[in-house]
Amino acid sequence: MSIPRAGDAAAGKIARARDSLAGRGLPRLTSMPNMTIEVRQLTKRYGSTLAVDELSFVVEAGKVTGFVGPNGAGKSTTMRMMLALDTPDEGAVLIGGRPYRTLREPARTVGALLDAEAVHPGRRACDHLLWMAQYNGLPRRRVAEVLELVGLTSVARKRVGGFSLGMRQRLGIAGALIGDPPLLILDEPVNGLDPEGIQWIRGFLRDLAAEGRTVLVSSHLMSELQDTADHLLIVGRGRLLADTSVKELLDQTSGNQVNVRTSARTKAVDLLSNAGATVAVTGPESLTVEGIDVERVVAVLTGGDVPFSEIGRHRASLEDVYMKMTREYTTFAAPAPDAEDWA
Ligand SMILES: Nc1ncnc2c1ncn2[C@@H]1O[C@H](COP(=O)(O)OP(=O)(O)OP(=O)(O)O)[C@@H](O)[C@H]1O
Incomplete structure (x- = not known):
């Protein structure tokens, strides 16, 4: 079975997906409200490891915010707590002003990509997304829309087990966007993408922010974010080292x-x-x-x-x-x- 990789057959789809995003915007389910992610005095310990240490910051709408720090800095733990997948020892996170657990329609509020490898390898890409749409009470047509958006239409019926990591990242992003949420939380989405894929995601994230969405994207490499992020949250060993615009930091x-x-x-x-x-x-x-x-x-x-x-x-x-x-x-x-x- 031959599956197009992010560099060849998918490239045309990707270009068309970008055009469609730029040309007519992401198909709207709702109006795009300005929403923030507010992290207040967040602390998490695993045994003797202080993974997150009194983190406080606000992620604003209409910007790409880079969440950067070395391996083990606490980025994934913080993102998991944003999505109520882990419980803080102290502090709280507000997603659009409310704790995640109290959101009535979470998939329409916040989309997340935490682990691109988490999809069952035997599942077809379209079935995975269809399951997500049905679970969240979203129309079936969203599956085709988000597949087109990330350039995976041609492999929609292929099993995820045959996907490259870059294709899985795209599928993860499609899943994050299925509810057309104003807030996006993406953990290392550049990981595994080839240079063409990296270019694609940079433009894609910028377009999402330009539509008024709140885009939080993590990486342990500054080089992945320096041409993409407007704002940076730099963390080290669970602590906030800088909360700054890219320009201010350079100046x-x-x-x-x-x-x-x-x-x-x-x-x-x-x-x-x-x-x-x-x-x-x-x-x-x-x-x-x-x-x-x-x-x-x-x-x-x-x-x-x-x-x-x-x-x-x-x-x-x-x-x-x-x-x-x-x-x-x-x-x-x-x-x-x-x-x-x-x-
Ligand atoms: N479930 C867990 N059990 C025990 N320790 C954990 C767990 N999850 C994270 N940690 C520890 O918490 C610290 C922060 O880890 P985390 O994965 O949040 O960092 P990160 O900044 O996302 O790193 P990376 O860039 O490597 O993904 C690390 O020391 C890690 O070993």
Whole structure:
């Protein structure tokens, strides 16, 4: 049996699905109310492990909010508690202003993808979605609509056991959208997608947010979210390390560092240090200078006859900022390179 993978036959479907989403919007079951996810002082322990430690934040409508943190930071546990699949030891979560358990029509309020592998492998994709629709009192036509939306129409009658992880992620997203909910909670949806699939999901999540939905998406990799998220919640060992817009985070952390590229590194380090700068060696011919501005760096190097091929203000990447912020919270980390590695 040959099943198209996310890179070939499904690609045309995906493009059409994107067009249909952009062109006429997701078929509406209800109007799209602005709803938030409010997490209040949430705490969860498993034995001696403090998985979630007094987390508080609000996820707003009309944005993609990235929930980022190293492995074991407590992202999945927090999402499970949002959906009442786990009980907090302390604190609460409000979904559109109410605890999940009190929602009258949960599938029309919040859609979730927690584990793409959770679907029975013997089930056909369309039957899985039909079961979800029937269980939640939704019209049958939603099955075809969401399959089209995620580009899986051509494999609707195939058994899930033959799907790639990327196709299962798409099926999971289709399930999350079946009730046309204003709130979406997606745990690592990029996991398993090929580059074309990653492009697709970025645009897809942005479109969902542009329709006014509240989109919370987790990842342990900042690179997966940096071009997608408007807002970031960064967590480490259960604690909130940052609740910030992407722009604010970059502005705050780019700081006053200056990058220098020179073939006379040792002399440059001496002169700049004598001029009061703190200098870090970042490569065989590169330095990062802090404490004096770009003009002064140029003056010091020119005055000391030090050749340089590049001097410019350092722009931190989100990845740099994230690594710096979460380094001490990472359970399995390679040692960071330091100056001696380049000596
Ligand atoms: N059911 C459980 N029983 C015991 N410990 C658990 C359970 N679920 C999670 N934990 C522990 O709680 C901590 C947080 O785990 P969680 O899966 O929420 O993190 P995460 O940020 O989602 O990580 P990942 O990116 O690896 O999925 C970890 O130390 C994990 O081992």
